[in-house]
Amino acid sequence: MEAPCIQLDDVWLDYSIYGAKTRSLRHAVASLATGRRVWRGEDGPTRVQALKGIDLDIRDGDRVGLIGSNGAGKTTLLRVLAGAMWPARGHVRRVGLTSALFDVYLGMNSEASGWDNITLRGLFLGLSVAEIRSHTEEIVSFSGLSRDQLSRPVRTFSSGMALRLALSVSTCLNPHILLMDEWIWVSDADFVQRAQQRMNDMIRQTRILVIATHADYLIQQMCNKAVYLRHGEVISVGPVDETLALYHARRAAQPEEAI
């Protein structure tokens, strides 16, 4: 049986930031008709080279922290790992049930009932209805919500209840690979504190973790590997302390890059 893994081989990715005019079909047709003169105006799309030749080999058991200043490509890289963005060049291979915790509420519909949301979230993950059913009992007992409460639309839940449900669903459907963006942790200090135990369990159980963060303590706590990204390139991959030290040294040397 193949173990969970993520392999990136020379991954390049660039995208355009479109202005209002470049998103208009009328405008595009007009510029085609006028020999593309308007199209190439100063309002043309801006190309962003987000990832430049990324090579990564993430194995079973790795807990990887992505570090780098804003705009270094951490979020883009996470999206590539999630399979949401297809790189322009290079090869990505990922083995294992993957859960992207970029948004705890992802795939939840506030008009639908708690039960529906459990099923929906599982289907989004790629599980079959039967597999989801076999997990439902755990999810319910973990969420601490009553069956009665779960038949109501999530819209009527208090924010605490909604969070309990969301977190139970995303964590009980035990993924092999867990991708996290740091805002889940930093956006709500209270949440982190309360969810700590559960998150720790999940991180222990998952076979591969990749987290993008600015917070050193999170990486030191959770990771056994760090990847330092800068302007879309991997500067170094290695043990957490070494990589963090390098990152801080670089940042001190180039203060204009600070955060």
Add this chain to the structure above:
Amino acid sequence: MEKRNGIGEVAALWTVANPVCATPARPARHVWETTSNRTASMLRDISAALRRWPLWVRLGWQDVMLRYRRSLLGPFWLTLSMGVMIGILGVIYGNILRLPRVQYLPFLATGVIVWGFISALVSEGCQTFIESDWLIRQMDLPLAMFPMRVVWRNLIVFLHNAVIYLLLLLILPIPVGWGALAAIPALLILMANGLWCGALLGMISARFRDLPQIVASLMQVAFFATPIIWSADALTGNSGLVSANPFFHLVEIVRAPLIGRPVPIFSWWVVGGISVAGWAMTLLAFRHFHRRISYWV
């Protein structure tokens, strides 16, 4: 869901005894891999979308049910409002056009219901990918599942509206027999066209955000230019205006069997041509651009 306060209530949760979650399914069942072959990745996308039918079937069902969850009649609210519209149009235009109601009402009802299906496929087709932007940007969902969701959702709506036709069938002496079942394959053809339409318009709309408005205004014009309220026979001497209108043929293949009229062979040819050309164009475009959709939305 923007409610992120009041987290204090969660406190009780974490006192629950450490749960033991079931062991994950085999990793090898969940492989995601890029390939430089666009055709291969397109085919993989489409087959994954078909395999994951429980997901889009559920999403489409939810789209319809949740829209009407808070109303008394549920989705039958659609049936009622469509019925009222057909009733009013039937009385007014029946008088203007001086047509016997027994003949005019079934024609109008089937036309309006089928048109509703077609125009929803076209105009909602523009939103295919845009409406799910937050899913597409964060997960590796097969993109081909989104047009399937749009078509399925509108089939549900269509079937609710079809109740009006069944009621008319009971009330009025509509001259149909088993031949009316010919509407079923015709409906399937419309759905097949809805798939390419949703994929193609969805892709273009994701890139060019003014397309949905353009399409919406064109569809409004098309409603009046297509024989739905008025009959094609009424446009004497100018039949070219009707036969050159693709929407006429799309409506006619479903409508004609339902009101006991023969489907013109020419209409089948036109619809066949639209289907083949549309699918060919869409497959080419989808093959080329499906990887860019998550960048556009």
